[in-house]
Amino acid sequence: MSQDKDGFEASMARLREIVEKLEGGDLPLEEGVTLFREGVALARSCRERLDKARNEVTILADGVLRDFAPEDGDA
Known part of the structure; x- marks a missing residue:
C-alpha cells in the first residue's frame, strides 16, 4: 500500500x-499540449486509484462487514 500511496502522492x-x-x-504550444496530455493521464490514474481505494474500504456495522458506500454528497 505504501508504494501505491507514494505513487499517488x-x-x-x-x-x-x-x-x-x-x-x-x-509555454510554446507543443509543450503546452504535451503537458496537458500528461496531466489528463495523471488525473485519470489518480481517479482510478481513488475509486479502487474507495471500493476496498469496508466498514463494520451491526457486526457485519459491508462495502463502503458514501452518503449523498460524499462522492
Whole structure:
C-alpha cells in the first residue's frame, strides 16, 4: 500500500506542477499540449486509484462487514 500511496502522492505533485506551468501561459504550444496530455493521464490514474481505494474500504456495522458506500454528497 505504501508504494501505491507514494505513487499517488507523486502523481498529485506532478499534476500540480503541470497545472502551475499551464496556468502560467508562457509555454510554446507543443509543450503546452504535451503537458496537458500528461496531466489528463495523471488525473485519470489518480481517479482510478481513488475509486479502487474507495471500493476496498469496508466498514463494520451491526457486526457485519459491508462495502463502503458514501452518503449523498460524499462522492
